[in-house]
Amino acid sequence: xxxxxxxxxxxxxxxxxxxxxxxxxxxxxxxxxxxxxxxxxxxxxxxxxxxxxxxxxxxxxxxxxxxxxxxxxxxxxxxxxxxxxxxxxxxxxxxxxxxxxxxxxxxxxxxxxxxxxxxxxxxxxxxxxxxxxxxxxxxxxxxxxxxxxxxxxxxxxxxxxxxxxxxxxxxxxxxxxxxxxxxxxxxxxxxxxxxxxxxxxxxxxxxxxxxxxxxxxxxxxxxxxxxxxxxxxxxxxxxxxxxxxxxxxxxxxxxxxxxxxxxxxxxxxx
Numbered sequence: 001x002x003x004x005x006x007x008x009x010x011x012x013x014x015x016x017x018x019x020x021x022x023x024x025x026x027x028x029x030x031x032x033x034x035x036x037x038x039x040x041x042x043x044x045x046x047x048x049x050x051x052x053x054x055x056x057x058x059x060x061x062x063x064x065x066x067x068x069x070x071x072x073x074x075x076x077x078x079x080x081x082x083x084x085x086x087x088x089x090x091x092x093x094x095x096x097x098x099x100x101x102x103x104x105x106x107x108x109x110x111x112x113x114x115x116x117x118x119x120x121x122x123x124x125x126x127x128x129x130x131x132x133x134x135x136x137x138x139x140x141x142x143x144x145x146x147x148x149x150x151x152x153x154x155x156x157x158x159x160x161x162x163x164x165x166x167x168x169x170x171x172x173x174x175x176x177x178x179x180x181x182x183x184x185x186x187x188x189x190x191x192x193x194x195x196x197x198x199x200x201x202x203x204x205x206x207x208x209x210x211x212x213x214x215x216x217x218x219x220x221x222x223x224x225x226x227x228x229x230x231x232x233x234x235x236x237x238x239x240x241x242x243x244x245x246x247x248x249x250x251x252x253x254x255x256x257x258x259x260x261x262x263x264x265x266x267x268x269x270x
Contacts, residue, residue: 020032021045021046021047021064021066021250021262021263021264022049022053022054022064022252022260022262023066023078023080023114023137023162024043024045024064024066024067024068024078024079024080024114025068025076025078025080025114025116025135025137026068026076026116028184028203028205028226028228029203029226029228029230029235029236029237029250029252029254030053030228030230030233030235030252030254031168031184031186031188031201031202031203031228031229031230031231032116032133032135032166032168032184032186032188032201033133033168033170033182033184033186033203034118034122034130034131034132034133034168034169034170034184035131035170035182036070036073036074036076036116036118036131036133037070037076037266038070038073038268039070039072039073039270040069040070040071040268040269040270041069041070041266041267041268041269042067042068042069042266042267042268042269043066043067043068043069043264043265043266043267044065044066044067044068044264044265045065045066045248045262045263045264045265046063046064046065046066046262046263047063047064047250047260047261047262047263048061048062048063048259048260048261048262049061049062049063049064049082049260050254050258050259050260051258052233052254052255052258053235053252053254053258053260054082055161055162055192055194055195056091056161056194056195057091057092057110057161057194057195058082059087059091060085060087062082062083062084062085062106063082063083063106064080064081064082064083064262065080065081066078066079066080066081067079069269073118074117074118075115075116075117075118076115076116076135077113077114077115077116078113078114078115079111079112079113079114080111080112080113080114080137080162081109081110081111082109082110082112082161082162083106083108083109084106084107084108084109084110085104085105085106085107086098086099086102086103086104086105086107086108087103087104088100088103110159110161110162112137112138112139112140112159112160112161112162112163113138113139113140114135114136114137114138114139115135115136115139116133116134116135117133117134117135118131118132118133119132119133119134120132122170122171122172128171130169130170130171131169131170131171132167132168132169133167133168133170134165134166134167134168135165135166135168136163136164136165136166137162137163137164138159138160138161138162138163138164139163160192161195163190163192164188164189164190164197165188165189165190166186166187166188166189166201167186167187168184168185168186168187168201169184169185169186170182170183170184170185171183177209177210177211178208178209178210179206179207179208179209179210180206180207180209181204181205181206182204182205182206182207183204184201184202184203184204184205184228185200185201185202186200186201186202186203187199187200187201188200188201188230188231197231197232198231199231200231201228201229201230201231202228202229203226203227203228203229203230204226204227204228205224205225205226205227206224206225207223207224207225208220208221208223209221222240222241222242223238223239223240224238224239224240224241225238226238226239233254233255234255234256235252235253235254235255235256236252236253236256237250237251237252237253238250238251239251239264245266246265246266246267247263247264247265248263248264248265248266249261249262249263249264250262250263250264
């Protein structure tokens with residue numbers, strides 16, 4: 001059995017995925033980073049979202065699923081769906097909107113697109129230069145009764161629940177025979193009154209790179225620890241890679257106590 005386990009762990013490679021499964025994009029847990037996937041990387045996944053990990057629209061626990069592709073080394077797009085329950089008194093539609101027989105059941109979903117554009121690569125022009133990315137989640141939606149609002153919804157009604165805009169910088173530090181520390185600093189913004197985002201976010205992650213001299217070291221090298229302040233709350237969690245980085249488990253503790261978790265699959269299309 002020990003030999004089988006050693007062979008299994010030996011097939012695992014150093015993890016390269018940074019998957020923010022809550023929005024279906026590259027990032028930490030709830031905050032963005034300036035990391036990018038390899039060119040032509042296709043990701044799909046989803047998971048369980050505890051209500052504290054979602055915008056104010058969700059007063060209950062829910063689930064999401066998404067697809068994501070890095071079209072070029074500097075451009076990533078994603079399509080994410082988050083499930084809605086029928087509620088007797090809905091936070092958006094009010095009381096009596098849903099058919100009573102559907103109360104408490106998942107009957108609809110919120111759909112949104114995200115885009116990330118890298119402006120600078122890490123180390124470009126200067127060895128200490130951080131990577132810089134700009135982007136947006138829920139970039140195309142707006143309230144149905146306001147065709148002039150193209151970027152965010154100040155009323156806090158209608159669509160655009162996940163809407164935010166951001167600019168983020170990332171820098172990595174290498175610790176020989178220990179691992180890699182990522183430091184991420186962002187500014188996030190939207191105009192929603194029900195879920196306002198307008199402030200700095202800061203986060204860090206550490207991915208182990210221990211000498212592969214033992215079963216334990218090889219297993220630990222697939223672990224990515226994360227902590228962040230996403231401009232609203234302090235969160236912590238981790239990713240773990242199975243079968244190289246084709247299958248990845250993500251665990252988030254929002255406010256360091258409320259559990260969310262998901263699975264991310266990744267394929268390289270070239």
